[in-house]
Amino acid sequence: MAFWTVVFAIGAAQAALLALALWRRPANAGANRVLAMWIALIGIDLAVKALYWDPSYAAPTKALRFVGLFPFLYGSLFYVYVRVLTEARAARWRDAVHLSGFFIVLALHAGFFLRGLVPAEGMLARTLPGIAELEWMRLNIVLYAYSLSYVIAGLLRVGRYRRGLLQRRSDVDRMSLHWIDAMAISQILIWLIATTQWLVRIPWIDYPLIYGLVAAWVFLMGYFSLTQTAVLVEPAPEPAPPSREVVPANDDSRVAEVEVRLSQLMAQQQLYREPALTIGQLAKRSGYPEYLVSAVINRRFGGNFWEYINRQRIEAAASHLADGADTRTILDIAYACGFTSKSTFNAAFKRQLGETPSAFRKRHALAGTPESPSR
The missing domain is CATH 1.20.1070 (Rhopdopsin 7-helix transmembrane proteins)
Structure with a gap:
């Protein structure tokens, strides 16, 4: 044969x-x-x-x-x-x-x-x-x-x-x-x-x-x-309510309120730690419609929802890595801050702070400065 x-x-x-x-x-x-x-x-x-x-x-x-x-x-x-x-x-x-x-x-x-x-x-x-x-x-x-x-x-x-x-x-x-x-x-x-x-x-x-x-x-x-995971399709976001005079989301009088509310949720409840957080869930927790939350994230905070949440995660991870008393591994810290992938964490960290997580931790360990360097 x-x-x-x-x-x-x-x-x-x-x-x-x-x-x-x-x-x-x-x-x-x-x-x-x-x-x-x-x-x-x-x-x-x-x-x-x-x-x-x-x-x-x-x-x-x-x-x-x-x-x-x-x-x-x-x-x-x-x-x-x-x-x-x-x-x-x-x-x-x-x-x-x-x-x-x-x-x-x-x-x-x-x-x-x-x-x-x-x-x-x-x-x-x-x-x-x-x-x-x-x-x-x-x-x-x-x-x-x-x-x-x-x-x-x-x-x-x-x-x-x-x-x-x-x-x-x-x-x-x-x-x-x-x-x-x-x-x-x-x-x-x-x-x-x-x-x-x-x-x-x-x-x-x-x-x-x-x-x-x-x-x-x-x-x-x-x-x-x-080995593929199930693909999920998010439901379409709820549209802005119809009105005789359409007001752009950026000019909505509630924009400043939404911005403050989102900052509170990230600082106090640390929603970014939820690995599978969606914009629909964030909107529900904020008490504001999804279209308005999306507009605030895109125009006030800059970037899309994924970038916005990852920035919160990187800031939290940097704070832990700069703390000499935190003995957890870098990967454990990444997971605790909401990341689900080591490669995603490393790429996002370097993109935002300009160095790898290990280099960041080593530099702060040598300097003996526990506080996080906001950049």
Whole structure:
């Protein structure tokens, strides 16, 4: 049995198991079922490739051509997956419009797939598209551009989702979907390698190696998708009450009151210590409408909700780190101040105070100054 037959067969089996696990996984159920269908199609593709490279089987010509069109689905399914995931919903029938590229290309190949099934001299044979004689690999550039457009659209939607999180949640680091970036970049690289190989024929890159990368990609997606946390979509903020004369939030007479109230909540109740604090929760505790709280944070305190809460956390952490009597580890202090990630804490601390937490603590330990340096 050929080496690539084994690789593709293992990849197909892995895809089947992964698709089943994703279909049954309750977290992000709607998105996981889209991903399950996508992974299942890749498994079918790899299974056909395994048969093709096994010399004991006759070459499955039509099946090979059929799965060769599957990549026209992959970019579209990535976009549908991202959209369903970031909207925390189930797939809808209207999402199928994004799969139309595959069906158009499939229709163009009708002459090839119906060869031998209809009379060669019949009217149907004369009206079928003449793609049967077209070298289908010429579609590679079209495929790359088509799929790339959907991947970019998916990344733009993820970016919009992240910007929304920054305005509404303080635990963005846990929900930023950075593994989606890895999924997109790996797809783009595989398609780029395949297109480059078709254009210039790189000696050490061949057709089996490209699909070997696809099999490896399935394993990568298995790790990422089965460890993802549930995506939460915050309810839309309550709108400003309608009135005959609309007053901009920045000119609302309550702006100064809200500013004082938020400062009190941070200083007295230390709400920033709550790791999953949302702007809706903060607005409820303040007693003011969410739209007004958001406007005050953006315009009076500067920055979005996530930045505002992190500033409070960094100030508290700096106070503890500058206190020589506080013997807790840096990570313990970060968690106590509301951070959920060491990397997020380190990045935010250095961005705000210009040095790492360890350097900050060491400097104050040598100076023997317990007070926090406000900057």
